[in-house]
Amino acid sequence: MITLAVFDMAGTTIDDGGAVYEALRRAVEETGVSVSPADLQNWMGTEKRAAITALIELGGGDPSPAGTVDAAFERFRAILDELYAETPPTPLPGIPAAIAALRAAGTKVALTTGFSVDVAEQILEGLGWVLSDPDDSAPNRAVRIDALVCGDEVASGRPAPYMIHRAMELTGTPDVSEVLVAGDTLVDVQAGARSGAAITIGVLSGKLSRDAFAGQPYSALLDSVAEVPDYLATSTA
Structure with missing residues (x-):
């Protein structure tokens, strides 16, 4: 799982x-x-x-x-x-619903980024996304995530696996066989593979085409992270 x-x-x-x-x-x-x-x-x-x-x-x-x-x-x-x-950043289509669906099914969601902490937190604040805290006062409609890990918090950024392992640490996830990683760049899937994650997904919502991922160590290519809940439902059924 x-x-x-x-x-x-x-x-x-x-x-x-x-x-x-x-x-x-x-x-x-x-x-x-x-x-x-x-x-x-x-x-x-x-x-x-x-x-x-x-x-x-x-x-x-x-x-x-x-x-x-x-x-x-x-x-x-x-x-x-x-x-x-x-032009303020906005959620990609279907992403808030996908995050909510994953968390409702018992899957924690962490975000990783090459941004520094202050930049990443500013983006999340602008989006209205919050780190999950049962005692906070954020509205129930807010997109909630369970951890945020930035490039300046680890010894080396992607393609090193350290941000993924740090996300595991922050969420209390001890086993890489329970981890899925997804990203739109080659270093995203390389980091996922190096981390030992059970599933590494390349997504086509960024600038790379399907052909650009040829030869990369991914488990699947999807158009968007919005497809991840359905992917998990069918691939683990």
């Missing part, structure tokens, strides 16, 4: 209009290098300081001078704030 579902945020559960992609590109290019779309896509879903460092190097720049990566990261956050102010 799956008792914990671990989902990525932007592109998987949340529609950010491509703001993360754009903010990351602009922040890195402001350091004086160019960023190829392929390299940018490969580093989507990873911890953002690590992504900035890699993209500067791939563009022929040098990220080693003191303050270079930190300055680019602050620009990333500032640009992202501007883009989110113009």
